[in-house]
Amino acid sequence: xxxxxxxxxxxxxxxxxxxVLLVPFLFPLAWMLLxxxxxxxxxxxxxxxxxxxxxxxxxxxxxxxxxxxxFAWNSLVVAAGSTGLxxxxxxxxxxxxxxxxxxxxxxxxxxxxxAPGIGYxxxxxxxxxxxxxxxxxxxxxxxxxxxxLPLVLWVMIGFFEDVxxxxxxxxxxxxxxxxxxxxxxxxxxxxxxxxxxxxLSFIFSWNNFLFSLIIAGFKTRTxxxxxxxxxxxxxxxxxxxTAAATIITLPVLILAMLVQKHIVRGLTFGALKG
Amino acid sequence: xxxxxxxxxxxxxxxxxxxxxxxxxxxxxSWYASxxxxxxxxxxxxxxxxxxxxxxxxxxxWLTIYFTVLATALQLVLGVAVALLLNRPFRGKGVMRAIxxxxxxxxxxxxxxxxxxxxxxxxxVMNYLVGLVGLGPYxxxxxxxxxxxxxxxxxxxxxxxxxxxxxxAGLATLPVEPYESAQIDGASTPQMFRHITLPLLRPTxxxxxxFRAIDCLKTFDIIYVMTQGGPGFASExxxxxxxxxxxxxxxxxxxxxxxxxxxxxxxxxSLLLIKVRxxxx
Numbered sequence: 001x002x003x004x005x006x007x008x009x010x011x012x013x014x015x016x017x018x019x020v021l022l023v024p025f026l027f028p029l030a031w032m033l034l035x036x037x038x039x040x041x042x043x044x045x046x047x048x049x050x051x052x053x054x055x056x057x058x059x060x061x062x063x064x065x066x067x068x069x070x071f072a073w074n075s076l077v078v079a080a081g082s083t084g085l086x087x088x089x090x091x092x093x094x095x096x097x098x099x100x101x102x103x104x105x106x107x108x109x110x111x112x113x114x115a116p117g118i119g120y121x122x123x124x125x126x127x128x129x130x131x132x133x134x135x136x137x138x139x140x141x142x143x144x145x146x147x148x149l150p151l152v153l154w155v156m157i158g159f160f161e162d163v164x165x166x167x168x169x170x171x172x173x174x175x176x177x178x179x180x181x182x183x184x185x186x187x188x189x190x191x192x193x194x195x196x197x198x199x200l201s202f203i204f205s206w207n208n209f210l211f212s213l214i215i216a217g218f219k220t221r222t223x224x225x226x227x228x229x230x231x232x233x234x235x236x237x238x239x240x241x242t243a244a245a246t247i248i249t250l251p252v253l254i255l256a257m258l259v260q261k262h263i264v265r266g267l268t269f270g271a272l273k274g
Numbered sequence: 275x276x277x278x279x280x281x282x283x284x285x286x287x288x289x290x291x292x293x294x295x296x297x298x299x300x301x302x303x304s305w306y307a308s309x310x311x312x313x314x315x316x317x318x319x320x321x322x323x324x325x326x327x328x329x330x331x332x333x334x335x336w337l338t339i340y341f342t343v344l345a346t347a348l349q350l351v352l353g354v355a356v357a358l359l360l361n362r363p364f365r366g367k368g369v370m371r372a373i374x375x376x377x378x379x380x381x382x383x384x385x386x387x388x389x390x391x392x393x394x395x396x397x398x399v400m401n402y403l404v405g406l407v408g409l410g411p412y413x414x415x416x417x418x419x420x421x422x423x424x425x426x427x428x429x430x431x432x433x434x435x436x437x438x439x440x441x442x443a444g445l446a447t448l449p450v451e452p453y454e455s456a457q458i459d460g461a462s463t464p465q466m467f468r469h470i471t472l473p474l475l476r477p478t479x480x481x482x483x484x485f486r487a488i489d490c491l492k493t494f495d496i497i498y499v500m501t502q503g504g505p506g507f508a509s510e511x512x513x514x515x516x517x518x519x520x521x522x523x524x525x526x527x528x529x530x531x532x533x534x535x536x537x538x539x540x541x542x543x544s545l546l547l548i549k550v551r552x553x554x555x
Contacts, residue, residue, distance in 0.1 A: 122296075
């Protein structure tokens with residue numbers, strides 16, 4: 001389209017500009033990785049050292065000094081639990097909203113997305129305290145569901161709208177119930193969308209800081225909270241801290257690469273249509 | 275089809291409606307989570323206290339607006355510029371787009387930690403880098419005068435890609451005809467940008483900006499991890515202050531009224547968003 005009249009205008013300057021832009025956007029992540037491979041002496045050198053012999057000592061130390069596997073397991077249980085529940089509840093809901101054009105519900109979901117997280121957190125914190133549910137997986141999964149369910153609903157409405165209505169109609173004419181038309185026709189067709197949405201929901205939960213900070217206790221501490229607590233008493237051990245940060249971030253970055261085509265839909269979550 | 279929507283709607287309702295009702299109720303009461311007495315009705319006293327007596331609230335309100343305007347403006351300018359650049363045909367487009375996603379999905383606590391290290395006044399790489407061009411050294415997030423801009427830089431690093439990606443989606447839908455006729459009329463590239471691209475993109479950009487503004491008003495993770503609202507109260511935005519009042523001092527009543535104020539702010543921007551969006555629905 002527009003390419004035709006722009007094709008001839010690509011100059012080497014485009015590439016120069018791209019590199020100039022790319023470097024600052026990659027730098028903090030690269031710096032995190034580099035620092036995690038440096039010794040304490042190298043990390044506290046000034047001016048900073050750019051060439052050095054990488055060491056894995058920081059990673060070993062993170063796992064030896066802390067129950068890091070437990071934290072990772074907690075993060076995994078909560079992220080998988082909230083994502084699974086959100087899909088279980090959200091998929092049929094999104095399907096019905098998409099098929100029957102319930103814009104009102106969609107709008108309500110959008111409003112839920114806009115409300116400040118602390119507004120949900122304080123009441124749930126009081127309730128969970130009274131119910132003795134602080135520091136349990138159930139409480140964490142429920143609070144993470146506050147993010148996950150609207151996300152699944154919103155993103156999947158878009159994907160289900162892309163499923164051709166005629167296919168559903170003909171399945172219905174062949175004697176399928178609403179339920180089996182959903183299970184046998186719509187779900188398989190929306191599978192790429194479901195995978196993408198599931199991964200997005202997982203990432204959001206894995207990254208969640210605010211809810212876990214209050215609801216998770218010693219038993220269910222998730223990775224972000226663990227790293228935050230290292231920060232308070234190990235402020236200057238940059239090697240160990242960046243190693244921990246790298247361990248948290250790496251799985252997320254890899255997952256994000258898998259679904260990059262759909263990620264904008266999830267992140268904008270209401271900013272773009274569908 | 276109530277069987278399909280009911281479970282989801284019911285759970286959303288319970289998860290969201292209970293907190294909203296609780297917050298509204300508490301906002302007109304005085305109650306500490308630690309107290310044994312039941313909440314005492316105080317009418318609008320909490321709101322009065324916030325706007326009339328609470329210096330710290332007014333500071334937080336101002337900082338929230340300052341941070342939001344600064345960060346959103348930076349992201350708008352950078353985001354659109356990057357989108358225009360990425361929209362040109364070049365090799366490795368897919369890779370570039372993929373790299374631009376990374377800051378948005380990286381774990382915020384990890385991001386905050388890396389920036390804290392980079393901002394370290396004595397050993398940080400930021401002072402080294404700005405030193406190369408003859409600036410600094412700065413105290414970054416430990417200097418009350420520049421802590422908000424320093425945090426806005428982190429937010430900008432993290433979220434400029436969102437504006438870029440939304441703008442790119444908008445650019446992909448632009449019609450060709452206006453450009454063709456403008457070219458025939460001998461218009462220059464800047465002229466075409468100013469008179470065709472910008473007006474056509476405006477709705478998309480407005481939505482992206484409002485969307486960012488809503489999230490900036492609520493920014494918590496990076497501020498709490500990097501400064502906890504400090505030094506002093508120099509970066510204590512409304513969200514951070516509310517967190518402290520509610521979950522540190524356990525003054526649930528006052529925290530609830532602060533939440534109502536914060537939500538009113540967010541809602542104002544949201545309504546603007548919904549109004550702008552309506553056209554595309």
